Amino acid sequence: MKTVFAKSRPGREGVWPEQPAQDVSAYIDPALLRGGAGTTGLPDLSELDTVRHFTELSRKNFGVDSNFYPLGSCTMKYNPKFTEYVAALPGFAGLHPVLPQLKGAGRFCQGALEVMHESERLLCEITGMAGFTLHPMAGAHGELTGVMLIAAYHRDKGNKKTKIICPDSAHGTNPASAALAGYEVVTIESKDGIVDPAVLRAALDDEVAALMMTCPNTLGLFERHLPEIVAALKEVDALLYYDGANLNAIMGKMRVGDAGFDVVHLNLHKTFGTPHGGGGPGSGPVGVSQRLLDYLPISRVVKLEDGQYFLDYDYPKSIGYVAPFYGNFGVVLKAYAYMLRLGREGLIRVSENAVLSANYLRKRLEDYLEIPYNRTCMHEFVASAVQQAAKGVRALDIAKALLDKGTHAPTIYFPLIVKECIMVEPTETESKETLDRFVDDLIEILTRAESDPASVQAAPTTLPVTRLDETLAARGMVLTDDM
Amino acid sequence: MKTVFAKSRPGREGVWPEQPAQDVSAYIDPALLRGGAGTTGLPDLSELDTVRHFTELSRKNFGVDSNFYPLGSCTMKYNPKFTEYVAALPGFAGLHPVLPQLKGAGRFCQGALEVMHESERLLCEITGMAGFTLHPMAGAHGELTGVMLIAAYHRDKGNKKTKIICPDSAHGTNPASAALAGYEVVTIESKDGIVDPAVLRAALDDEVAALMMTCPNTLGLFERHLPEIVAALKEVDALLYYDGANLNAIMGKMRVGDAGFDVVHLNLHKTFGTPHGGGGPGSGPVGVSQRLLDYLPISRVVKLEDGQYFLDYDYPKSIGYVAPFYGNFGVVLKAYAYMLRLGREGLIRVSENAVLSANYLRKRLEDYLEIPYNRTCMHEFVASAVQQAAKGVRALDIAKALLDKGTHAPTIYFPLIVKECIMVEPTETESKETLDRFVDDLIEILTRAESDPASVQAAPTTLPVTRLDETLAARGMVLTDDM
């Protein structure tokens, strides 16, 4: 399919505003200008050209609206449509973010400030944290913010800390965030799929600022030794960080604040049903325990006694600005509406059913795929195609064959600690019929992996393209239509 | 693909309102009720089920947004997206239609009344008619309204009229509308593709109430003898009706009112860019000349001297109500926005380019398909596959082969007066590149019709289904999932 630039035809009219009375050179020194027609390199298309182009592109994509998408660690649940309407309401979408900074102009955005205040309050209640900031614009951004908070805490206390510990099952963002904030990263090995207190203790010393954990972890296993871990960290005044990627498993069953975590980031686009958008935008609010409250980014939204809201910038210990304004407010809006819609019972049921579905799939597949840690899992589980790989059909091949069935592949080759890893997260929004069809499809593929491995290795064959050459892409480095 | 009923699972929660405090039998005599859960037979689906079902269905459809759609007589032009936003504005979409009937409550809907008044004014200017009603809800509904107006005119004048003349090239709706309003239909033959004044005169007598014409007609030809036709009708006090299906050809080049037509219906969903919706809703406003003004349906929107609008019901000669309120107001809104967007120059260019594109296609195809009336056409033209049919490849086969190219087929087997008819209307919104691709595709198919006719007869092969058995459908008469 041609690129949109190849469809361009100079002079074709798009959505043009009215013609200015004078050429721009009447107002701006021509030496500062780039020149006339065609100099931007943007395509000239009719509106119909554009509509057809992107309609066609959309039809080359899998999405939750069109396909089961059991991508482990990503929580690809249904995204309620009404929240799109909510985020597009003119009082929200049309609101300039500096309005509350004008004198007395908090009064111009009381509705928006209430959304922020109430969202923070709900997230505090869900997680048991003392305070939240909505500013981080994605999960990894939340992690960075969280690590900055940890650094501020230690700096303020005069602690000399240089290291952050991450288990080997951690998301790649954890060590990357720690490094970006200036820390040395120490990786510890999991034992029986989870963090072992003894291994942790061996890595702990006074220079450790924090341990970053995901719970349940990326194997879908609950971190059973949490109380001992919390105790061990306390001894060296190290903080405990919670990667909220897997919050979908535990709502109402555990509150990370109550369990002893000091800093938490959530992925609103995972647990709270906002769309992933093909890679974003997300939203990564960060919650903290009481002792870290003072370090939260500014601004913070405050409710006055008269019920009015205002933005407070007066926190001298704050780490400062992590976002230009208040984070991805439009995403927060959707998550807020989602929380109001589901309520207490609904959120508990979310986690219960996410875990139920994952265990159901795990049990139904255990005779066909190796399950390295085959015990009760949380909202996802990890299988392994080592047996199939031994005969030449790798996890990658199985993933591609699933695409031909109209199902997006599970996450593969992550976490790194399981060979030929296939990480399945069904979420609570998929019906038993969909789960059963997935099992049937997978069994058919695994059977074919024995009888006709070449057919699996040749997948996909029903999509707009067959397998793509990633090496060629990296070597050729054609990154724009001009290369 | 399963029907949505086959996907139902009792108890699955959809978009449910809150639970009432009491069972409905507390309020309504149980003998008047149908019973409890499941008795409606409606499916129980999760919201995701519904979203997936209809997303999948949509992907089995051609539309203008996804495919070139040169369906003759249907004017499948691009439908601007912004007009959907306009029609959904809360002040329009949320407006109850009886509001202006309340005392002094015309004041509650001045914006909507202005839209109606201004739309009528613009349509009057475009067509040269003296007045318009927006009430008819589709083209055929406009025809019926128009014929009712004709009947009212003759009744009022004491004329005894029983017949309406339709050319053999007329849309099927013309004779059907005339019949539904109580008239006998007289069909006259076209000569050289157009109405011949002599043939018309032969059919004219005092009992003829009107002649219904499409101009340009369904062959895409301009009715060159219009002045003589107008004169002939005048002699017997018969009225001239304009079927507006083909208005897209003549905006700014001819005004049907100036040319002598008495009654006109327009298809806003054809000429004025509102979407066809898979079969509707449309909108079929009817315009009349001065002498028919008194008979227009009620209500009529009136602008007072102070600039206020109100609905006037006081027209004793009116034919009464043809719609419960003011027609398909939501469709009128879109057409109104379209007219404002294009303006005078834009509408003239619409017709010029629609005619240009049709003639371009006609010339490019004349060496490959027979063109029975191969002279300058208006916005569409009619080709014939008689030569191909003689060798076994019919117009139907060619149409199906085009579907495999990703192009919707032209209209086939209409008008009935051309054998193996293929009626092509490209519209002004399709680019030359698209037209050229269509020609290339058609040439490839026609070449294959010689070399490998079976492959054309087997089309389509790339769509969700191959050719469907219409006889089986009519015989089996499975009209619901319960049959």
Place this chain on the structure above:
Amino acid sequence: MPYIPHTPEDLREMLAVIGAASVEDLFTEIGPDMRPKRFDLPKGRSEMAVVKHMEHLSARNRSDLVCFIGAGVYDHYIPHAVDALTSRGEFYTAYTPYQPEASQGTLQAIFEYQTAVTRLLGMDCANASVYDGGTALFEAIMMAVRATKRTRVVVSGTVNPIYRTMLASYTCNLNLEFVNVPGRGAETDIEALKAAVDDKTAAVIVQNPNFFGSIEDCTDLFAHAKSKKALSIVSAYPVMQAILKTPGAMGADVAVAEGQSLGMPMSFGGPYLGIMTCTKEMVRQMPGRIVGRTKDTKGRTGYVLTLQAREQHIRRQKATSNICSNQALCAMRALVHMCLLGDEGLRRTAALCVERAHYAAKRLTELPGVTLLNKGSFGNEFAIRLPMSALEAIDKLSAKGFVPGFPLGRYYQGMDDVLLVAVTERRTREEIGVMAELLGGIL
């Protein structure tokens, strides 16, 4: 020009192929005497300017009034997924599915719509829609006239008066005889209808719930009609139909409905949805498009337009109707709406409306001098007699942001003091309370 892709170069190339010197050359058949006398339209404007103008006009409508008007058009909540799904371009920019292989989406959806509305109304068959509830009623009468070859039509005065006015307009050239049987207060006079149905009668027409909101059982009436070989036609309200005994169960031959309540915004009167269903025996009399299930050459299930021999594009003046464009996208909206709510959701919506309406009736009839007209069961709409002009009451309350109902005096003599109050699930108990208090304040 917006939406027109031809560049000057395209134009030159295309004219060259055609062999014309200019675009104007293509219009030479339109002689000078046929040219427009004028064409004084405004200049085109940018999308931004048009949107701004339309937003301005939208803001000049008071859709924010707390509205207790029904009278056939109801302010029900529409789940946002309805818009999200029906606005997919492949659906709404398609034409009538004349090429079924390229239109299975529309066709299967209509087939499912047919299934849903026949189930809801307890009938056998449905068409793909007509324009609205009023034209549906007209088409139903024409079905009966054709089927019975009789011309006498008995109509209850409790049928929506707007529809009855429409019927009069449509049939004034058709030599039909209408017999109007007035209701008794808010109730349909079933005995009088029975008495009026004779063996020259083509059809008897009732509405349930009737225009006053009363719910009635017409089983006896329809049995009587059957005995006279007359047909029975019901005009229904789909949301209430989720809980009510069906027209089919009462023995109706044709059941029609205004489908607006199933996912169409009120939109100042349209586009709405004419739902049309009938018994299997009547299907060949039914106008409009009908989708049937069939097989493709490989034996796979598919859907096509069927029984087209009834339609105008085949039968021309001998067709069952002139209908061509219908309200297909509205039918799809209704289907999506019904799927999103489901059996439980639609029944619960109906029950919630009924409960709120009964609360409203209680609050209003507690006011001094206010009495309920409905003697038997009513659903989400009811009529109250006020100790003052209904129009005046509306005028006063609307100044405070509330429209308490529809003034029945507009259509019924002697009812200038009667208010028709409708309550949907969107009206809260709080709003009902405030409305009752405001009304109490002006009595």
Place this chain on the structure above:
Amino acid sequence: MPYIPHTPEDLREMLAVIGAASVEDLFTEIGPDMRPKRFDLPKGRSEMAVVKHMEHLSARNRSDLVCFIGAGVYDHYIPHAVDALTSRGEFYTAYTPYQPEASQGTLQAIFEYQTAVTRLLGMDCANASVYDGGTALFEAIMMAVRATKRTRVVVSGTVNPIYRTMLASYTCNLNLEFVNVPGRGAETDIEALKAAVDDKTAAVIVQNPNFFGSIEDCTDLFAHAKSKKALSIVSAYPVMQAILKTPGAMGADVAVAEGQSLGMPMSFGGPYLGIMTCTKEMVRQMPGRIVGRTKDTKGRTGYVLTLQAREQHIRRQKATSNICSNQALCAMRALVHMCLLGDEGLRRTAALCVERAHYAAKRLTELPGVTLLNKGSFGNEFAIRLPMSALEAIDKLSAKGFVPGFPLGRYYQGMDDVLLVAVTERRTREEIGVMAELLGGIL
């Protein structure tokens, strides 16, 4: 429960397969001491109730003010086709395109986005986006630090002060040295910047148009930086960039921008779009996702994520950045927006904004005591000194529905009487005139 399809029967069947007696059995690993102390959340509500609540909250925001605020976020018109296309479910409910064969839509769109923004900024390569213009600037600095292995960063004081504050937050643990070079009035002090760039400097950072709206040429400055082996970084404004000399043409190594003006609603601060582009030499230093063109096994063109060895999911703590989720859908919005407007449309938009801004500057500087700060060319934003407090002027005018600009005193000492006025194509000459009159009335 909404969005959860499991019926009680499903639940039983699934538990039976698992071999668990109840759902609670699946949570036994969470010991009693780890259970929540409380979970006091409100009861769930219907979609209708939540929508009503959110509409109420939305109405409590004054987005109807006629707004002349820019300061990095601009109220440009967004064609409605942007929403219609990007809201297609296949786009917005997809994940990061890790399975390229099932994600060619997203991937080709990002490739086209990369092409569009590199052309607009005159650079070679782009990534698939970062969060916003501020974090883009931070990432640009980190690129320079890595590439030069230097830690000294020279920043013009005319760079958006919000971004400069963000940089300070992000780098406080990183041992970077920031040198702030104040502007001269509304102009960047290019000579002072030159003087500040030495051979320990990693990068020099400017913004064009600068925060005061002034348009400047940094070609000399960048050449000087190059001579010191320091990198040049520009923060740009995409709409203005349609007419301005590009960062690439000036010799920039990295050009970033806040992409909000390309089709993102202002939405109270986000989601926005961090545009990030660089020279080919710098591409391996660039953080985030990058799409490249390749072939499938049949030789057909396709697109994949490439150069992933820079990224955290491969390199973990050694990655160029921690970024994972970016603003992909915003990037797609920007692409669709740019396609809908096209070359002419975006250039014309820029020119129209400039024309209106110059009209506004003329009207405002005609008022007594009002002077223009900008000495050279400016685009659609400019700074004026008032004979009164800017905050007070804003306060008074906003009571009449107008916000005349942003008070620069918030970020710049000695500028309490300076107003930063932005004009987009959405502001009409009439609105400008009224605003000028209102301001004149309070001076």
